[in-house]
Amino acid sequence: MNSQWETVIGLEIHAQLATQSKIFSGASTAYGAEPNTQACAVDLGLPGVLPVLNEEAVHMAVIFGMAIEAHIAPYSVFARKNYFYPDLPKGYQISQMELPIVGVGHLDIDVDGVTKRIGITRAHLEEDAGKSLHANFHGLTGIDLNRAGTPLLEIVSEPDMRSAKEAVAYMRKLHELVRYLGICDGNMQEGSFRCDANVSVRPKGQKEFGIRAEIKNINSFKFVEKAINHEIERQIELIESGGTVVQETRLYDADKDETRSMRSKEEANDYRYFPDPDLLPVLIDEVFKAQIKAQLPELPQAKKQRFKADYNLDDESATILTSSRQLADYFETVVKESGSEARICANWITGDLLAALNKADLDISGSPVSHERLAGLLKRISDDTISGKIGKQVFEELWQGTATADEIIEAKGLKQITDTGAIEAIIDKIIADNPGQVEQYRSGKDKVFGFFVGQVMKEMQGKANPGEVNKMLKDKLK
Amino acid sequence: MYNKTITELAQGLRSGEFSSVELTAAFLDRIKQHSGLNAYISVTEDLALQQAKAADARLANGDAELLTGIPIAQKDIFCTEGVKTTCGSLMLDNFIAPYNATVVEKFNHAGAVMLGKLNMDEFAMGSSNETSYYGAVKNPWNTNTVPGGSSGGTAAAVAARLAVCATGTDTGGSIRQPAALCGITGLKPTYGRVSRYGMIAYASSLDQGGPMTRSAEDAAIMLQTMAGFDDKDSTSVDTPVPDYSAGLNNRLDGLKIGLPKEFFGEGLNSEVAATLETAIDEYRKLGATVTEISMPTLKLAIPAYYVIAPAECSANLSRFDGVRFGYRCENPADLSDLYTRSRGEGFGKEVKRRILMGTYALSAGYYDAYYIKAQKIRRLISEDFKKALSEVDVIMGPVTPSTAFGIGEKIGNPIEMYLSDIYTIAINLAGVPAMSIPAGFAQGLPVGLQIIGNYFAEDRLLNIAHQYQQVTDWHQQAPAGF
Numbered sequence: 001m002n003s004q005w006e007t008v009i010g011l012e013i014h015a016q017l018a019t020q021s022k023i024f025s026g027a028s029t030a031y032g033a034e035p036n037t038q039a040c041a042v043d044l045g046l047p048g049v050l051p052v053l054n055e056e057a058v059h060m061a062v063i064f065g066m067a068i069e070a071h072i073a074p075y076s077v078f079a080r081k082n083y084f085y086p087d088l089p090k091g092y093q094i095s096q097m098e099l100p101i102v103g104v105g106h107l108d109i110d111v112d113g114v115t116k117r118i119g120i121t122r123a124h125l126e127e128d129a130g131k132s133l134h135a136n137f138h139g140l141t142g143i144d145l146n147r148a149g150t151p152l153l154e155i156v157s158e159p160d161m162r163s164a165k166e167a168v169a170y171m172r173k174l175h176e177l178v179r180y181l182g183i184c185d186g187n188m189q190e191g192s193f194r195c196d197a198n199v200s201v202r203p204k205g206q207k208e209f210g211i212r213a214e215i216k217n218i219n220s221f222k223f224v225e226k227a228i229n230h231e232i233e234r235q236i237e238l239i240e241s242g243g244t245v246v247q248e249t250r251l252y253d254a255d256k257d258e259t260r261s262m263r264s265k266e267e268a269n270d271y272r273y274f275p276d277p278d279l280l281p282v283l284i285d286e287v288f289k290a291q292i293k294a295q296l297p298e299l300p301q302a303k304k305q306r307f308k309a310d311y312n313l314d315d316e317s318a319t320i321l322t323s324s325r326q327l328a329d330y331f332e333t334v335v336k337e338s339g340s341e342a343r344i345c346a347n348w349i350t351g352d353l354l355a356a357l358n359k360a361d362l363d364i365s366g367s368p369v370s371h372e373r374l375a376g377l378l379k380r381i382s383d384d385t386i387s388g389k390i391g392k393q394v395f396e397e398l399w400q401g402t403a404t405a406d407e408i409i410e411a412k413g414l415k416q417i418t419d420t421g422a423i424e425a426i427i428d429k430i431i432a433d434n435p436g437q438v439e440q441y442r443s444g445k446d447k448v449f450g451f452f453v454g455q456v457m458k459e460m461q462g463k464a465n466p467g468e469v470n471k472m473l474k475d476k477l478k
Numbered sequence: 479m480y481n482k483t484i485t486e487l488a489q490g491l492r493s494g495e496f497s498s499v500e501l502t503a504a505f506l507d508r509i510k511q512h513s514g515l516n517a518y519i520s521v522t523e524d525l526a527l528q529q530a531k532a533a534d535a536r537l538a539n540g541d542a543e544l545l546t547g548i549p550i551a552q553k554d555i556f557c558t559e560g561v562k563t564t565c566g567s568l569m570l571d572n573f574i575a576p577y578n579a580t581v582v583e584k585f586n587h588a589g590a591v592m593l594g595k596l597n598m599d600e601f602a603m604g605s606s607n608e609t610s611y612y613g614a615v616k617n618p619w620n621t622n623t624v625p626g627g628s629s630g631g632t633a634a635a636v637a638a639r640l641a642v643c644a645t646g647t648d649t650g651g652s653i654r655q656p657a658a659l660c661g662i663t664g665l666k667p668t669y670g671r672v673s674r675y676g677m678i679a680y681a682s683s684l685d686q687g688g689p690m691t692r693s694a695e696d697a698a699i700m701l702q703t704m705a706g707f708d709d710k711d712s713t714s715v716d717t718p719v720p721d722y723s724a725g726l727n728n729r730l731d732g733l734k735i736g737l738p739k740e741f742f743g744e745g746l747n748s749e750v751a752a753t754l755e756t757a758i759d760e761y762r763k764l765g766a767t768v769t770e771i772s773m774p775t776l777k778l779a780i781p782a783y784y785v786i787a788p789a790e791c792s793a794n795l796s797r798f799d800g801v802r803f804g805y806r807c808e809n810p811a812d813l814s815d816l817y818t819r820s821r822g823e824g825f826g827k828e829v830k831r832r833i834l835m836g837t838y839a840l841s842a843g844y845y846d847a848y849y850i851k852a853q854k855i856r857r858l859i860s861e862d863f864k865k866a867l868s869e870v871d872v873i874m875g876p877v878t879p880s881t882a883f884g885i886g887e888k889i890g891n892p893i894e895m896y897l898s899d900i901y902t903i904a905i906n907l908a909g910v911p912a913m914s915i916p917a918g919f920a921q922g923l924p925v926g927l928q929i930i931g932n933y934f935a936e937d938r939l940l941n942i943a944h945q946y947q948q949v950t951d952w953h954q955q956a957p958a959g960f
Contacts, residue, residue: 041577045797047570047804048557048579048676050711080793082840084817091796143801272840274849277683277790279712 005201007232009167010159014152015184016192017060023127023151024051031190035144043149045089050278057151060183061101062292070105078279082272087130097273100124109169118170119158126152164228180325199231211245218252227252311342320350327364330371337375340382369398377405390414417463430455480639484696491547498547502530502591505549509640515616517635519554521594529591546589551641553632554595556582557676565678566600566610569798569805569824579676580708588703597631600826602680604628605898608889609828618957623882626656632690633660638960643691649684651902654914658877658926661916664690665697668933669909670715673708679794681787684906693953694943698722720937726944731765736870740776747880749920757917757927775862778855779904785839785852792836856907863908873930876901877914881923911936915943916952
């Protein structure tokens with residue numbers, strides 16, 4: 001990228017809150033129901049209906065605010081954002097404008113080994129709109145209001161990011177956080193976590209921001225990076241060829257990998273925000289905040305530091321294991337249940353288990369190998385019942401079936417042989433059968449040692465205790 | 479039978495003097511006979527007789543309440559399940575509500591019989607009932623004059639004995655002004671006392687439903703059923719509902735009445751003023767002391783109201799877009815055409831005027847000058863009321879500057895029409911309760927006395943009104959021919 005230019009990025013992220021019912025009605029928020037079956041009179045905006053705030057949504061917003069060390073507003077207000085659209089039943093969206101529930105906070109991201117603090121301007125509660133469906137309506141538009149009234153937390157960052165990479169790191173960090181807090185399922189395919197990006201460029205060293213474009217509708221980490229990079233290039237090319245960036249909203253087209261203009265500032269709506277007279281201000285006192293604080297789970301950053309310190313893990317393993325609360329819990333349970341060394345547990349989980357899960361496109365909550373069963377295996381490795389190598393074979397069986405590690409070891413006769421007499425007999429036989437290699441080893445070719453280990457293990461179907469084999473072989477070959 | 483109070487009718491139903499079915503049928507006949515008043519938009523005859531039958535069964539079983547079997551009517555702003563709910567507009571001419579307003583639910587629960595839905599100014603915007611898509615309502619005292627509005631159908635129906643009592647709603651005077659012009663008793667409760675759920679919103683922070691009856695005694699009974707916290711309305715207040723009938727007979731000795739000098743100045747018709755003076759003298763005789771007070775912010779009420787109410791209505795009425803329910807234009811060419819024509823054709827002139835005013839007031843660059851300023855004025859007005867009501871028990875004054883004006887007289891002049899609510903609007907901005915009671919006649923037409931009380935002092939207002947009605951008979955007078 002052209003080094004004369006600096007990029008400035010701010011993100012607006014809409015996280016769908018994981019409440020059972022909608023933010024202002026009792027209808028269910030479950031995804032994927034038949035169109036318009038989860039929209040009650042309130043969601044349909046029928047004449048005379050009134051909104052009633054779902055306390056759970058407030059709870060979740062405050063949890064989020066505390067996790068980003070933000071100011072929680074003691075007094076926040078819902079406002080009406082007025083615009084006409086067929087999937088917006090009331091002709092206004094209930095949102096927050098001047099007095100949002102969550103004020104200034106921050107989130108730390110790590111990019112290329114450097115930690116950077118990204119400011120969060122605010123986070124506010126609002127209701128989602130429905131969906132307009134254009135396919136299969138013969139030139140007409142279908143309206144599905146199931147999603148109307150689903151609670152959203154809109155999280156607005158400061159323009160603190162300087163590259164697409166930082167933007168993605170921030171988005172991932174936020175994604176990880178909301179799932180940690182249990183306030184959003186983070187499902188990006190279903191639109192539970194959506195992102196709009198404000199992008200501008202300015203000559204390096206210039207203080208004022210350039211004119212920004214807002215890119216809407218970027219719903220995967222990959223697309224965020226691509227869309228932002230595309231937009232940066234577009235703006236730089238435009239300026240360098242003598243043009244000027246106009247303030248506008250652009251839509252990212254993933255198929256063509258480009259952004260295109262949706263509407264300019266002049267065409268933008270005047271939303272005529274004003275306080276919603278149907279809803280009372282939200283009052284949050286110290287008692288409520290203390291209650292929430294007490295329930296706040298350990299946050300990813302703190303957990304990662306603790307994993308490194310308490311379990312002696314390297315940075316990479318600790319990062320992976322704390323990338324979701326479920327995975328971190330899984331790890332800690334396995335360590336506890338297996339009594340094995342934490343680093344061995346970490347290696348098994350970040351290695352074999354995650355590889356298998358990735359291959360099967362599953363996450364830890366859907367793992368066929370429960371923490372009890374993995375702990376059962378690791379217990380047998382650490383007490384030398386089986387070798388690590390046999391362990392891989394047992395893991396395969398654990399993945400495929402439902403038996404415990406002990407049952408598999410028993411049924412397949414995989415128990416490690418530590419009987420020195422039996423090992424000694426095999427070693428003697430191998431030495432006798434391979435005089436040439438014995439000669440080579442004794443003349444200083446240490447590499448040949450591996451050949452003997454291999455032969456012994458092969459003869460013993462891998463069940464010999466490798467430590468014992470090494471020790472005895474060394475003695476015999478002297 | 480038509481002149482009986484709710485309590486008398488309840489006794490008649492229990493003594494077997496008449497059944498609810500007979501009573502209901504009699505009222506249905508009267509409604510037909512006087513259909514020229516245009517008080518009703520819908521008469522729900524079958525439903526009424528069905529409800530009357532059920533009420534008779536309850537009465538026979540001995541589990542009836544005071545309102546069981548009593549024929550009432552609902553302003554057509556309250557959603558009634560399975561019944562057309564128009565709000566006086568072409569926009570909702572085809573709208574059958576799929577649910578009941580909380581107020582309707584409460585009357586159903588009490589076993590009241592609903593005769594039908596009453597005419598009103600379109601979306602409750604108007605002071606003469608002339609903005610109704612269903613045509614003007616005639617004042618039974620003089621059918622060339624308006625009944626007031628927006629609850630004009632209710633006021634005319636109750637005055638003409640086409641229902642025992644009925645509901646109204648009041649955003650800037652819409653219960654009190656028609657009650658005054660039709661010579662009946664109307665009570666606008668404290669904001670938050672009666673649930674707004676299912677009451678089609680005009681200006682949400684001002685709208686309040688209330689009873690319109692022939693007497694304070696009946697109003698107490700009706701309000702008893704209507705009032706109370708509703709978890710479907712966040713602005714309804716969770717404070718206990720007192721027994722409104724219990725204190726009706728309390729004496730008024732030592733009652734402190736304040737008369738704001740701003741209410742008795744220029745603009746008040748002299749005959750109306752004289753009538754009110756006589757009424758206030760009556761209170762002196764009942765033991766009250768009367769002092770003049772000053773509420774300097776009252777004069778700001780109309781401009782503040784005509785920013786706040788239109789601003790709220792401009793958003794409240796956005797849902798009428800031709801997409802999901804209500805009026806839709808023929809063959810829309812595209813989305814913009816669908817919106818523009820459905821709303822352009824479905825709404826009447828006054829509604830469109832207020833939507834435009836509100837949209838303007840909320841627009842970027844004007845918001846602070848209009849909306850924020852109006853809210854500041856509103857707070858000042860509230861303070862003025864709180865201060866006054868800490869010095870006196872109640873405030874009294876006119877309800878309207880004059881008696882009922884002629885049909886067609888003011889409809890072409892919105893400002894003059896708006897000024898007919900000059901004495902009522904401030905009360906909505908402050909959120910306090912107020913009543914209008916019949917206090918005599920001027921030029922042969924009824925004059926209303928307004929009684930304004932402190933927050934949640936409905937019981938006190940009803941007591942003060944009832945005591946007056948014990949020593950006067952203005953409330954018992956019926957228009958000639960009814």
